[in-house]
Amino acid sequence: MSLYCGIAFRGKSFCCYRLLSTYVTKSRYLFELKEDDDACRKAQQTGAFYLFCSLAPLLQPSGHQYLVPRLNLLELERLLGKFGQDAQRIQDSVLIGCSEQHEAWFALDLGLNSSSSTYASLPKSELETELKGSFVELRKALFQLNPVDSSLLFTAQSLLRWHDDHQFCSRSGQPTKKNMAGSKRVCSSNKIIYYPQMAPVVITLVSDGTRCLLARQHSFPKGLYSALAGFCDIGESVEDAVRREVAEEVGLELERLQYSASQHWPFPNSSLMIACHATVKPGQTEIQVNLRELEAAAWFSYAEVAAALKRKGTYIQQQNQSFPFLLPPKLAIAHQLIKEWVEKHACSSLPN
Numbered sequence: 001m002s003l004y005c006g007i008a009f010r011g012k013s014f015c016c017y018r019l020l021s022t023y024v025t026k027s028r029y030l031f032e033l034k035e036d037d038d039a040c041r042k043a044q045q046t047g048a049f050y051l052f053c054s055l056a057p058l059l060q061p062s063g064h065q066y067l068v069p070r071l072n073l074l075e076l077e078r079l080l081g082k083f084g085q086d087a088q089r090i091q092d093s094v095l096i097g098c099s100e101q102h103e104a105w106f107a108l109d110l111g112l113n114s115s116s117s118t119y120a121s122l123p124k125s126e127l128e129t130e131l132k133g134s135f136v137e138l139r140k141a142l143f144q145l146n147p148v149d150s151s152l153l154f155t156a157q158s159l160l161r162w163h164d165d166h167q168f169c170s171r172s173g174q175p176t177k178k179n180m181a182g183s184k185r186v187c188s189s190n191k192i193i194y195y196p197q198m199a200p201v202v203i204t205l206v207s208d209g210t211r212c213l214l215a216r217q218h219s220f221p222k223g224l225y226s227a228l229a230g231f232c233d234i235g236e237s238v239e240d241a242v243r244r245e246v247a248e249e250v251g252l253e254l255e256r257l258q259y260s261a262s263q264h265w266p267f268p269n270s271s272l273m274i275a276c277h278a279t280v281k282p283g284q285t286e287i288q289v290n291l292r293e294l295e296a297a298a299w300f301s302y303a304e305v306a307a308a309l310k311r312k313g314t315y316i317q318q319q320n321q322s323f324p325f326l327l328p329p330k331l332a333i334a335h336q337l338i339k340e341w342v343e344k345h346a347c348s349s350l351p352n
């Protein structure tokens, strides 16, 4: 879909028309839905709704994968009717995106019992029977979702959680009210506007040239190692946060830092993961693990990491027991960083 747009140049009396790309028209459409409640209400008429129950998305198993069912407005109204609720409840939904054809996508949680909503939560198991699916904890479904669905569900869960957590103004204590799209909440008494937030987190794969440094926290599944991560402190740049986190967690100083990519991560709250590769100063590779933050950290060879990426059954010693050496799931940016490092290492070790 494309759109002709008139551009008026300041001080000139002519208009120039150019073709806007599908991406630009889609971005402008989403912007309009966030700013204009009536436009958003209208978009719900032809939109698709993703359902959640207490922040768990509705999924349907299909082989080794999960499908993510969607309802149209009529189907959603019928469902609410069956459970004795009126269509007004749909106003609790949040906008999470749209297709290239401008079909707007919304998410609605039928299990949250928010005090600012007049509606009671609906019974999970009866909903599941009615919808022929299950509300599955998002973290547990990670391995069986495709990247497009997972990204949409990450956004939806984060936005639903943020609204549930921000029902009252922190200054007046009065209820806040969401706009139709759910892109903000406004305090009814003092008009303060609250916007959904993400915490910036740096994640760094440290290398000494031949090995990479991986670490684990007590809460990780047995045998799982990942890159070093940490929340940015107020006042820090990304570079400052990376240097501090690496120094704090493993006692090393960095020499070089290179940005790789970023990712929105919904667990346990919304974070913006900023991923970097880094190298330590030559000869300074002795790890001093901060045991208040980490359970263990170690250098791993290219061969060990490459085998673990391919799930080739390498094992690792942990508290005198042996566990399969695991890396984070493909959807996690930590996995991407490790994969990039392995690929770069494989290229640089090729004979000229």
Ligand SMILES: NC(=O)c1ccc[n+]([C@@H]2O[C@H](COP(=O)([O-])OP(=O)(O)OC[C@H]3O[C@@H](n4cnc5c(N)ncnc54)[C@H](O)[C@@H]3O)[C@@H](O)[C@H]2O)c1
Pocket: 199, 201, 203, 226, 227, 228, 229, 230, 231, 263, 265, 267, 268, 269, 271, 273, 293, 328, 332, 333, 334, 335
């Ligand atoms: N997507 C990925 O690949 C990936 C990989 C690793 C970690 N992560 C995420 O990165 C996040 C941070 O990693 P970490 O746990 O090592 O961080 P961290 O090293 O900063 O340690 C966490 C501690 O930081 C403090 N903290 C400071 N600011 C905080 C804030 N805004 N929110 C919560 N705690 C705050 C708390 O005391 C908390 O216990 C985690 O939430 C984790 O889910 C994602």
Ligand SMILES: [Mg+2]
Pocket: 228, 229, 230, 249, 293
């Ligand atoms: Mg950390």
